[in-house]
Every structure is written in C-alpha cells, then in structure tokens.
Amino acid sequence: MRKELVKFTNKEVEYIFDGSFTELPLTHQRDKIIIVTDENLYKYHADKMEGFAVIKLPAGEGFKQQRTVDDIITQLLELQADKNSIIVGVGGGVVTDMAGYAASIYKRGVKLILVPTSILAMVDAAIGGKNGVDVGPFKNMVGTIYQPEQLIFDYSFLHTLPHEEWVNGFAEIIKHACIKDAHFFEMLVGKTLIDFKNDPTLLANLIEKNVAVKTGIVLSDEFETGERKLLNFGHTIGHAIENLYDLPHGHAVSIGMVAAATISEQLSNFPAASKQRLIQLLEQYHLPVHLSFDKEAIWDILLMDKKRENNSMNFILLNSIGDAVVTPIPLVQLKDLIEQCL
Incomplete structure (x- = not known):
C-alpha cells in the first residue's frame, strides 16, 4: 500500500x-x-x-x-x-x-x-x-x-472485471499517452492487454502512471479554463456518438480519437504515419477505430457540447504523439471537416 x-x-x-x-x-x-x-x-x-x-x-x-x-x-x-x-x-x-x-x-x-x-x-x-x-x-x-x-x-x-471493460478502460490510457507522453505511447506499443492482466506489478505501475498524468493536468487547471481541456481529446465526437449509438465510453472515445487525428492532419500537420500508428495501437488493444454515423444527428448533439463557445468549438488536436493543443475551430469549418473527412 x-x-x-x-x-x-x-x-x-x-x-x-x-x-x-x-x-x-x-x-x-x-x-x-x-x-x-x-x-x-x-x-x-x-x-x-x-x-x-x-x-x-x-x-x-x-x-x-x-x-x-x-x-x-x-x-x-x-x-x-x-x-x-x-x-x-x-x-x-x-x-x-x-x-x-x-x-x-x-x-x-x-x-x-x-x-x-x-x-x-x-x-x-x-x-x-x-x-x-x-x-x-x-x-x-x-x-x-x-x-x-x-x-x-x-x-x-x-x-x-469483464474483459470488455478492460478494453474499455484502455482508450483513456492511450489518450493520456497521445496528449502528454510519447515515451508512454511507445511503452504501450511494446505491450499487450494480456501483459497487463497477467502482471500485477506492471498493472499497478500503469494505473499509477495514468493517475499521475491526469492529476498533473488537473492540478495545473482544476476548473478547466486551459490545459485540462486536453483531457477531452477524442471526446468531442466521442461523446456525440456514445449515447446516440449506445456505445461503451471507451469505444466511443477510441473512434473519437481517430476522428480527431484525421482533423489534426488537416489543421495541425499531424503526420499521416502517426495517425496510422495511433490506429494500430487502438486495434492492438481491441478498440474500434471507425463507425459509420449519421452526420446530421451527430452535428445536432455537437452544438450542445460544453466545449462550444459562441460560434466555435474548442477542439483538441495533436501536433505530434505526446503533444496536444486546444484549438478553437469555427463551427462552419468544423461542420465542413466532419462532412468531408469523417
């Protein structure tokens, strides 16, 4: 203890x-x-x-x-x-x-x-x-x-804990690596879900690592006026599809991270090869990476998202793996990106 x-x-x-x-x-x-x-x-x-x-x-x-x-x-x-x-x-x-x-x-x-x-x-x-x-x-x-x-x-x-809930949780773990720690991302690449399930010490270290990442972000911005928004990577579209399609939270966030990576390619010069590595890691941990969804229905939900401010959405993009940024995207542009890219 x-x-x-x-x-x-x-x-x-x-x-x-x-x-x-x-x-x-x-x-x-x-x-x-x-x-x-x-x-x-x-x-x-x-x-x-x-x-x-x-x-x-x-x-x-x-x-x-x-x-x-x-x-x-x-x-x-x-x-x-x-x-x-x-x-x-x-x-x-x-x-x-x-x-x-x-x-x-x-x-x-x-x-x-x-x-x-x-x-x-x-x-x-x-x-x-x-x-x-x-x-x-x-x-x-x-x-x-x-x-x-x-x-x-x-x-x-x-x-x-059922196996599917282990899978569900790893979406947030991968999210933390994407926004804050490229070395952590590489560690996850070298492991499997079974490795963590079978090794109590490895699992305990993983949990403490993630607690440290999230706690550090929250301590710097407890009331979400700045850096804490980074924790929403994958959650803007993820939240929109989660309840509409009755998806597990981790599955929705996984799909949302791939969508955010696609938009990052367009707006933040996120390398296509890095997006592919993210997709491969999500699949390695048995998470879904794509969903065909009703874009109009999703858009109606997005308009009520807490990250919306007036006529823009605070969207979390990746510059590179381990380096995320909060980017206000005008709603008109965001709708076009969803229509064209997703």
Missing part, C-alpha cells in the same frame, strides 16, 4: 494505491458510511459490503440521469444521513460520477470517498473531482467539481 496526499484548490485528497476497501471501518465510523454502488458490482462483492448501509443503483450509462441522483438523495433521507455521513462511491465511472454529484449537493455537501473498481474509473473517471449526469443524449450536462476525501485504489475489484 502506498499513500499520496494531493493538494487541490479547496481540499487535500488522499490517494491510497493498492489499498483495501475492507479497511474503511478502521479509519471511519462504520455507521456513518453509506455505500453507493450498482447492482452488477454488488452481485460480485456483496460480502465486502456486509454491515454497511448500501444504496444499489441500476447499472449502465443509460441510468446516469438526474432521476437516479434524485433516488440516491431520497434514500439518503430515508437513512437519515446527516452532515457527518460519508458517501462512499464504489464502482465504475457512472457510479463515481453520480456518488460524487450526490455528495456535493446533499445538504450542500457531505464527505465523499471514491473506490473506483474499473480500469476506466481508476485511470480517469474518479480523478479530478468532476461529476455529473447526462441529459438525454447530451453527456455530462449537469454536475459539479467536488473533490473526495480519499481515493482508494483496491485492485482486488479488477478480478471480476
């Missing part, structure tokens, strides 16, 4: 790597802990949650809506949760998003601990304080930035 204290603007967050969820009662009052998880995870890990108050949510992105958070709050009231209660979000990115959102607004804020249980949540979704819900097909339209007290990385939860 390794602990690291990270100082954000309004809170110090304790990262506990290779920690144990079951040790929570040793450091926190058991009767103040309320676990928020989903039905799938509870099915496999009910024994770990025995003796705690548990709020079980239906599983899946389709339930990442305000009505589900309203249900969490109703159950918190029924449990007579007070200002000293601790909400513990145990699950993938959907759970950590909704647990964080609920904790930030219940009684104007209660303590929050996150226990990410998927690769995607460990390397991305649970880090940085962002939370929220979708509104219909529009991703993450409502939410807050609210840091937890602790992030507990309990790798034992990965033992029951």
Whole structure:
C-alpha cells in the first residue's frame, strides 16, 4: 500500500494505491458510511459490503440521469444521513460520477470517498473531482467539481472485471499517452492487454502512471479554463456518438480519437504515419477505430457540447504523439471537416 496526499484548490485528497476497501471501518465510523454502488458490482462483492448501509443503483450509462441522483438523495433521507455521513462511491465511472454529484449537493455537501473498481474509473473517471449526469443524449450536462476525501485504489475489484471493460478502460490510457507522453505511447506499443492482466506489478505501475498524468493536468487547471481541456481529446465526437449509438465510453472515445487525428492532419500537420500508428495501437488493444454515423444527428448533439463557445468549438488536436493543443475551430469549418473527412 502506498499513500499520496494531493493538494487541490479547496481540499487535500488522499490517494491510497493498492489499498483495501475492507479497511474503511478502521479509519471511519462504520455507521456513518453509506455505500453507493450498482447492482452488477454488488452481485460480485456483496460480502465486502456486509454491515454497511448500501444504496444499489441500476447499472449502465443509460441510468446516469438526474432521476437516479434524485433516488440516491431520497434514500439518503430515508437513512437519515446527516452532515457527518460519508458517501462512499464504489464502482465504475457512472457510479463515481453520480456518488460524487450526490455528495456535493446533499445538504450542500457531505464527505465523499471514491473506490473506483474499473480500469476506466481508476485511470480517469474518479480523478479530478468532476461529476455529473447526462441529459438525454447530451453527456455530462449537469454536475459539479467536488473533490473526495480519499481515493482508494483496491485492485482486488479488477478480478471480476469483464474483459470488455478492460478494453474499455484502455482508450483513456492511450489518450493520456497521445496528449502528454510519447515515451508512454511507445511503452504501450511494446505491450499487450494480456501483459497487463497477467502482471500485477506492471498493472499497478500503469494505473499509477495514468493517475499521475491526469492529476498533473488537473492540478495545473482544476476548473478547466486551459490545459485540462486536453483531457477531452477524442471526446468531442466521442461523446456525440456514445449515447446516440449506445456505445461503451471507451469505444466511443477510441473512434473519437481517430476522428480527431484525421482533423489534426488537416489543421495541425499531424503526420499521416502517426495517425496510422495511433490506429494500430487502438486495434492492438481491441478498440474500434471507425463507425459509420449519421452526420446530421451527430452535428445536432455537437452544438450542445460544453466545449462550444459562441460560434466555435474548442477542439483538441495533436501536433505530434505526446503533444496536444486546444484549438478553437469555427463551427462552419468544423461542420465542413466532419462532412468531408469523417
């Protein structure tokens, strides 16, 4: 177990790597802990949650809506949760998003601990304080930035993670390499998904590496006025197709990264050979790289994207692998690029 204290603007967050969820009662009052998880995870890990108050949510992105958070709050009231209660979000990115959102607004804020249980949540979704819900097909339209007290990385939860969720998580890992670290990209080229699944030390190092990349970006721009926008590489088109076509988040981001690389070729002189290397790496980790989609329907969703400012979209482009840039693209030009290039 390794602990690291990270100082954000309004809170110090304790990262506990290779920690144990079951040790929570040793450091926190058991009767103040309320676990928020989903039905799938509870099915496999009910024994770990025995003796705690548990709020079980239906599983899946389709339930990442305000009505589900309203249900969490109703159950918190029924449990007579007070200002000293601790909400513990145990699950993938959907759970950590909704647990964080609920904790930030219940009684104007209660303590929050996150226990990410998927690769995607460990390397991305649970880090940085962002939370929220979708509104219909529009991703993450409502939410807050609210840091937890602790992030507990309990790798034992990965033992029951389905293979497709390992694949899903590697999209965000590859994204981090693309925007920040060419050497990391080369390391991924030399490995396979099976290598990481079969080597606990290699996997732990991978998770810590990604946590460091994302944390470093968030510390430099916690409230997303500049550099933090780089984390949206692949997410502009990715978010637009995710809910419209009911895609796993990582699959949508993978397709979105290839689309962003194509636009980078046009606007940022991103080499065609580098784009091909990105495609090959995504395929190496079993991620999709293309989707035939309804461009008009996607455009209607893009117009509501949070990265839009007036008549332009803050789009994340690559100059080279490991070097990303935020580029405002006029909407008229972006629509032409989508029509012609994708």
